[in-house]
Amino acid sequence: MKKNKLFLTVIILCGFYYTQAQKNELSGTISGDEDVEGIHVLNKTSFTSATSNSDGVFSISAKLNDTVIFSAVQYKTLFKVINEDDIASKTLRVALETFVNELDEVFLVKPLSGNLLDDVSNSKARPLINFYDVGIPGYKGKQKTQSERRLFEATNGGRFISLIPIINAITGRTKRIKAQIKLENDDALLSRLKNDLSEDFFENNTLDEQHHVDFFYFVQEDPLFRQKCGASNLEALMFFKLKLEQYNQNLSEKE
Incomplete structure (x- = not known):
């Protein structure tokens, strides 16, 4: 009896994962302040791509949790993760933000004197506290993604x-x-x-x-x-x- 229950649980879980992994053909529309023709649409998960027409319309194959990238010179790159609503409606509606090349802010600070000891003592920078400072063990290897x-x-x-x-x-x-x-x-x-x-x-x-x-x-x-x-x-x-x-x-x- 226990073996049957375990087998049934495995079958249910396999069916759940299989359903999630099914691909769907999604129809999408891109909107933006600039021209929406020729927007590059790339499904990074499945390595499939598409390009929008003059109305910003495109079609691409995707499944749940796939990452789709929208990129063009005139717009900021947008990353979209496919969710259950997208799969259910089989549509994607994306609004892109116009890319503006702005100069970095300029901050005026007190000039350095040239004397290292004086400049260090006048600095407001403080080192970050880590686990060594408070005497607790910590992981010292490379952090996993x-x-x-x-x-x-x-x-x-x-x-x-x-x-x-x-x-x-x-x-x-x-x-x-x-x-x-x-x-x-x-x-x-x-x-x-x-x-x-x-x-x-x-x-x-x-x-x-x-x-x-x-x-x-x-x-x-x-x-x-x-x-x-x-x-x-x-x-x-x-x-x-x-x-x-x-x-x-x-x-x-x-x-």
């Missing part, structure tokens, strides 16, 4: 519930979390490369500014992205040039 904590929970399942890792493996949750961690690591690498190389790269390699964001997503989606770009900036530049040739070819075929 939210996805890494989810993976730990999915593969360990706590001290007493050993069934959870099995269910997560059967339903594919563990695999999806690992894919999410890989995607987050790739995002961090791409962000660093954009900061380091973007300005110099586009000075020497012509590409219309409206395509810059889409080009970087195109680079990141290549299966060899981390292998080619993770070693050094020089190798990353060479890979960018190769991908730009492919990207320009794709643009010309669309035209």
Whole structure:
């Protein structure tokens, strides 16, 4: 009897996870103060993308808890997590905020005297208190991201519930979390490369500014992205040039 109850519980949980993982075709509308045509819509979870038409209308495949990115030169990038209401209505309505390039604020402060001891004593800066200061034990290793904590929970399942890792493996949750961690690591690498190389790269390699964001997503989606770009900036530049040739070819075929 107990075995039957346990089996039934596993079946119910598997059915629940399967229902959540089903993909849906969502119809969306984008609104904004600027032109809403050509907005890049990217489902980061499933690696699918779409582009809005002149009325801001688009269609994209997504499932519950997928992250969808809306980006364009004239708007601030928007991250949207698909919720149950979106799935039920099969629609997305997104309002984008116009991007304004503002200068950083300027603060006038008391000038330094040149005497290190005087300047330090006059400074109002104070060090942060950590667990060493108050004499309590603390974790000294690298902090885990939210996805890494989810993976730990999915593969360990706590001290007493050993069934959870099995269910997560059967339903594919563990695999999806690992894919999410890989995607987050790739995002961090791409962000660093954009900061380091973007300005110099586009000075020497012509590409219309409206395509810059889409080009970087195109680079990141290549299966060899981390292998080619993770070693050094020089190798990353060479890979960018190769991908730009492919990207320009794709643009010309669309035209």
